[in-house]
Amino acid sequence: MTTYDYDYLLLGGGSGGVSSAKRAAINYGKKVCVVEANRWGGTCVNVGCVPKKIMFLAASMRETLVHECPQYGFGTPDATFDWAAMKKKRDAYIVRLNKIYESGLDKNDNVDIFEGWGSFVDAHTIEIKLKDGTTKTVTADKIVVATGGKPMVPPGEGVAEHCITSDGFFELESLPSKVVVVGAGYIAVELAGVLHALGSETHLVVRKQKALREFDPDIADMLDAEYTKAGITIHRNTNGVAKIELGDGGKKKVTMQNDEVIEGADIVLMAPGRVPITEGLGLEKAGVKLKEGKGYLEVDEFQNTSVDNIYALGDVCGKVELTPMAIAAGRRLSDRLFGGDAYEKARASYENVPTVVFSHPPIGGCGMTEPQAVAKYGEDNIKVYKSRFANLFYGIYDVADPNDKPKTFMKVICAGENELVVGMHVIGMGADEMMQGFGVAMKMGCTKADLDSCVAIHPTASEELVTMGTWGTSPQASGAAVPPLMGASAPEPKLKSKM
Incomplete structure (x- = not known):
């Protein structure tokens, strides 16, 4: 039998990769290696859900002070916001989380961690370019790609040069007086809401009629109405940004594809979406296939790629790109690979994810x-x-x-x-x-x-x-079955007509 350095190697120290690594090492005693090129914790901890939620809370507090405290008899409290002080505290908290993620792996005798960029040499071999400039080559029986995603910057004259991405939002040292947010997805909507609530003049640029077009239409319509009512200027049917020019005092002039122009922006925040981090991984050397289009890895419901011993989870798969989903997929994958017959069919369910x-x-x-x-x-x-x-x-x-x-x-x-x-x-x-x-x-x-x-x-x-819809009605028998814990599919309704 072939001997490898590790039973399990994970490219990516984000939530999915770390969760899967710890499950394999702690529950099943496997020798595990985790390779991370950036900060521990991945997108969620560093430039995603955690710092974003902190900013959301700060923005919500200012809304309470400005709009709600007077209604509850508190007068009009001072709502001055110190962005720099908030950023310092937020960043310090993220550093603590980085250390928690790293130490959670490092203190386990079954886990080795390497800080550097890992890429495939073949299906069982990874070359790691370490941060100190040296190179290390290791082998593993099973390998997981969990490298996550990154912000996409669309083409256009001066766009890349004069915009920031959602990652750059967390590097801002002060609150911009006027900001243009480009995008129609949840990231653009969230950051536009935070900036407006904290006091920025906020413009939201969408390619078509409204944001959140993939959400339920009633929800998208109501958010559109609420943002308009709040004072966010929504630029509709622009077909995107054509160019960004730098003017006097560093102000930006944004020209859309429909020739509409926004002038005097301090910041242009580009948030049209994210793309998987797969370039430079050497996937072709291992024979791993990508989906056509944005370059997501081709995986089945069990996180298998096109190569028997290589797996993928999290944002590189392009399906339900949420931190808890990556954690669930990572843990179930370790259970299936190392937990024996009882976990042979273990998988994460991607249905009905709140x-x-x-x-x-x-x-x-x-x-x-x-x-x-x-x-x-x-x-x-x-x-x-x-x-x-x-x-x-x-x-x-x-x-x-x-x-x-x-x-x-x-x-x-x-x-x-x-x-x-x-x-x-x-x-x-x-x-x-x-x-x-x-x-x-x-x-x-x-x-x-x-x-x-x-x-x-x-x-x-x-x-x-x-209670909605219950007045004057009688309860009916449910008859709904409870699905099994792992690998459960949503139950099917009893249809009135054959589909």
């Missing part, structure tokens, strides 16, 4: 959008429940028109005669905190009758999700 957008207001969702549900089950097999209301938090607001109070919108999409819940979407205060429990219910195959039978917690916003 997610949140930290916009202003936040968005929570799980499962299908209404168009997706119609496409899969047919319009006659779909029933949709909607509710739009003012959160009790805004009940005492003194406004000329009650309709001016901030609103929460909720939507439950059901399929089949048993009204299996196949989609759930919320936008409004608390959406980010309430979706986890409803995600569990959907994974267990809940129906509308199950929601109806739950006694609601009053007064909360989440009670609306278990």
Whole structure:
């Protein structure tokens, strides 16, 4: 039998790679190697969910001071924001997390870590260009590609030279007075919301009519209305940025493809999306295939690539690019590879994954959008429940028109005669905190009758999700099956007509 230096080698020290490495080393006693070229913790810890959530919280606090404290009898508190002080504290926290990730691996006798860039020599051999300039070559029985993604910068005259990306957002030393955010995805929406709430004049440039076009249409429409109402200027149907020019005082002039122009921007933040980090990995030397298009790795539901001993997880796969998803996939992969027959079919389920957008207001969702549900089950097999209301938090607001109070919108999409819940979407205060429990219910195959039978917690916003559409109706038998823990697929509704 061939002898290798390691049982398991992971390219990437982000959440997915580290989770899989620790599971293999701690639970199964395997000799593990982790290679990381940048800071430990990957995108989420360094330039993603963690620092972004900190900035979201800071922005939400300023909104509370400016808009909400006066309504609750506190007058108008000082809402001056010290960006530099906040950045110093945020960055120090991230450094602590980096060390936690690194030490969590380093203190394990079964794990070796190398800081440098790893690339394939062949299917079992990795060459590591270490940060000290030396090179080390190691071999491994099984290898995982978990290198994550990076911001995409589109072509255009002066675009690369005069913009920053979402990574660059976290390097800003001060709050820009005027900022142009380019993109229609959740990253662009989140950063535009943070900057506006903290006091920047904010312009959001989208290629088509609105942002979040892949989300449920009702959710996208309401966020669009809320951002417009808040004072964010949305530039629509631009087809993207044509060029960025540098003017007097370092101000930027942004010209869109439709000839619309924005002048006087301090910062142009380019956030049209992310691409996988696969270039320079030597994947072709190992025979690993990429998908056509953006260069994601070709993987199956068990994280297998086209090469028997090479696997991939996280953002390089291009499917549900979320940190908890990468962690789940990494742990299940280690279970399957090293846990014996009991874990032979272990895999992470990519269905009904709850997610949140930290916009202003936040968005929570799980499962299908209404168009997706119609496409899969047919319009006659779909029933949709909607509710739009003012959160009790805004009940005492003194406004000329009650309709001016901030609103929460909720939507439950059901399929089949048993009204299996196949989609759930919320936008409004608390959406980010309430979706986890409803995600569990959907994974267990809940129906509308199950929601109806739950006694609601009053007064909360989440009670609306278990009471909407129930007045004057009788509960129905659920009959929903609970899927097995690992590798579970979502249950199918009992359709009214054969599809």
